[in-house]
Amino acid sequence: MGLSTPAEHRTVSYAPESQEGWVATRLDFLVNWARANSLWPMPFGTACCAIEFMATAASDFDLARFGMERMSFSPRQADVLICAGRVPFKLAPIIRRIWQQMPQPKWCISMGACASTGGMFDNYAVVQGIDTIIPVDVYVPGCPPRPEGLIYGIRMLQEKVKNERAADKGTRDEIEPDPTSQLYIPPSVIDELGEPFGNSVNQTRSGL
């Protein structure tokens, strides 16, 4: 009994004007429940992660259990962009275009090490993480991730969708890249994200 919290910490502050009403929260719950269980993925598979993605969608792991049985190969009818595999710089404007063609609400899963960070491809041709091109909601680690890993990432995304509020307009903002540079985050941040790390520092042979 001595472990009970002091009384002053149990007070709950309540400001009625800052809260949403019962109807709004129930409506949010209903909409989010529907959205989270009918996400249509747009598979953007460029490498071996796409094989694991196909395994996830096939009967053994059966992505249809989570309402994702319908792969949307047109970005205009998709909710989730699943980028599975490395993205070279040549594909950067294409994945940006696909993302901009998707209607709101939309989310993005970066599947695997290469899509998330560039992975082992710390070279002249590969984007060091697709979050430098488009905003990412869930990163799934692995090289490539097991189907269980991808399903875990999808469940995390569903949790995120279920906690969204219609009153919070910020989550639905479309990215607006800088018109001259086409970047949507500052160049210094991109350089920092692309910094070499680990053993790869020693692999540059530019001195030859």
Add this chain to the structure above:
Amino acid sequence: MNRFELVQTGASAPGGEPTTQKNVSHRGEPANPSAEALQSKFGASIRRVEVIWGETVVYVDAAAVHNVIQWLKDDPSQRYDFLSDVTAVEYRDADAPIEVVWHLRSLPFRRFLRVKSQLPKGKPLEIDSVYDVYRAADWLERECYDMFGIRFRGHPDLRRILMWESYREGYPLRKDFPLRGRFSRSEQLRQALAQNPEARYSMEELSIADAFAELPQEMRDRLGKGERTGE
């Protein structure tokens, strides 16, 4: 069994089924007879012949390459009817010349020949295209140009194939090219995003409308009736 013998269509291979050679020594294997034929035909244009791991390498003067390859393809005693690769090699020794390599294969004679030509550094890297001999050289030479900057004279459409058209950092497989490219990551991304994906590779270019006259008759008949290609 002589592994350079002519194999007739439909006939069984001489000495039974072809087998993978074992215990091939580094040097001293028998040379491909095409090398000797080349030496007697072209003389001093053939710099030297090496046999490495059983594969014959012929070093040819850059000026004579086109004639040599044309002859290798057309001569009835050679019949190198398949160009499997065109590539280049740059050595870490800064003075060593850049080598352009052609991999030729003769299906009727079951022969393989590697033709090399050396381009000294310091001069413009130029060599004759073999596009008019083998159509397969089209993309192979474009890739070689994209990665090494070697210009192939006479190629009808010599432009980058792997990197995008507005790529300005140089030729990635050259030894003086840094692994991560010449620009910072943000600059690379800025340049990549600035390109318009539809500017160069338009649907018109991808469509087969331009090549309609070159299609097989049967396919022209089908398409002429308005049948979709599944594109």
